[in-house]
Amino acid sequence: MEAGSPMISMDEILRRILSFSRGLAEKEIEEFIREKIEEAGSRYGIVGISGGIDSSTTLALATRALGKDRVIAVIMPHEGITPEEDVEDALSLVRSLGVKHMLVRVSPACERIKYELKGQGLILDHKAYGNIIARVRMTTLYAIANSVGGLVIGTGDKSELLIGYFTKYGDGGVDILPLGDLYKTQVRALGKYLGLPSRIYEKPSSPRLWPGQTAEGELRMSYREIDTVLYALFELGMKPDEVKQIKGIEPSTVDRVMELMRRSEHKRRTPPIAVLSDRAKGLM
Numbered sequence: 605m606e607a608g609s610p611m612i613s614m615d616e617i618l619r620r621i622l623s624f625s626r627g628l629a630e631k632e633i634e635e636f637i638r639e640k641i642e643e644a645g646s647r648y649g650i651v652g653i654s655g656g657i658d659s660s661t662t663l664a665l666a667t668r669a670l671g672k673d674r675v676i677a678v679i680m681p682h683e684g685i686t687p688e689e690d691v692e693d694a695l696s697l698v699r700s701l702g703v704k705h706m707l708v709r710v711s712p713a714c715e716r717i718k719y720e721l722k723g724q725g726l727i728l729d730h731k732a733y734g735n736i737i738a739r740v741r742m743t744t745l746y747a748i749a750n751s752v753g754g755l756v757i758g759t760g761d762k763s764e765l766l767i768g769y770f771t772k773y774g775d776g777g778v779d780i781l782p783l784g785d786l787y788k789t790q791v792r793a794l795g796k797y798l799g800l801p802s803r804i805y806e807k808p809s810s811p812r813l814w815p816g817q818t819a820e821g822e823l824r825m826s827y828r829e830i831d832t833v834l835y836a837l838f839e840l841g842m843k844p845d846e847v848k849q850i851k852g853i854e855p856s857t858v859d860r861v862m863e864l865m866r867r868s869e870h871k872r873r874t875p876p877i878a879v880l881s882d883r884a885k886g887l888m
Contacts, residue, residue: 612850612851613852614829614832617832617835617836617850620840621787621831621835622789622790624790624793626797627797629794630668630794630797633669633783634668634669635669636780636782637649637669637757637782638669641669641674647674647752648670648674648675648749648752648753649669649754649757650675650678650745650748650755650757651663651678651759652678652741652756653678653679653694653697653698654812655679655697656690656804657792657804658759658783658788659694660795660805661798662782663675663703664795664798664799664800667701667702672704675701676703676705676748677694677701678707678708679691679694679695679698679706679707679708680710681709681710682710682714684711684815685737685814691707693801695707696801697801708744710740710744714733730813735771735774737774737813738771738775738813739773741775742773742778755779755780756778756780757778757779757782758775758779758784759775759778760778760781760783761783761784761787761790762788763788763830764788765784766834766838767823767830767865768865768868768869768872769868770871787834788831789828790831809827829853829857830861833853833861836850
């Protein structure tokens with residue numbers, strides 16, 4: 605069946621997405637991690653671990669790539685927001701992998717910032733406060749990395765990167781992104797292949813930036829839908845109007861994915877510079 609055919613279905617595209625070689629992906633990502641760590645002359649890979657599928661898969665791959673003595677896992681719960689079972693899942697994983705780990709509660713720092721801003725008359729909504737949490741976590745990871753001579757290994761996947769489902773200078777603030785060319789559904793499959801517990805690879809995705817948050821609930825789409833649209837656009841080269849003809853995909857879903865991509869373009873670029881010098885033009 606041709607990719608551009610209006611008869612192609614979401615299930616067919618998902619089969620294509622999941623037809624990737626898990627073994628080859630594991631090998632190439634591990635080589636990538638080793639190469640980037642060695643290029644930087646770093647001693648450690650630092651991974652923020654939440655107990656979710658992306659961070660757990662990243663930690664497993666980093667441990668295989670570098671060895672357990674060169675990986676530091678950092679668990680950063682926020683009181684009242686991070687479910688206790690997430691902390692338990694993260695602790696169970698780091699113990700099974702045998703890596704060094706730190707548990708740093710970010711609540712005090714985040715709440716202090718919130719308190720100071722309130723003193724200036726600024727009341728934060730849940731999204732603004734959630735982004736503070738993400739950025740405090742980033743700051744924590746870099747404080748550790750700078751102190752021990754490490755690189756921050758990011759955990760974002762291709763689906764999140766393309767639709768901008770990450771916090772700029774929060775979980776988007778990293779040194780390398782090993783999962784950056786794998787869609788969310790592929791990461792789940794790879795995590796299962798690597799032997800992660802089912803309670804991790806089946807767990808609904810969530811940044812845990814406010815109570816009860818789930819990625820699919822906030823996005824109002826499933827990752828099966830999101831990945832189908834993205835794969836059709838980027839891997840199959842289909843035009844948006846063709847994607848809207850995929851059986852099982854609503855046209856409004858395609859429009860929403862396209863809008864998320866458009867609105868988040870700034871997150872995937874370095875900040876624009878007002879170039880004043882003729883000599884600098886073309887270099888910045």
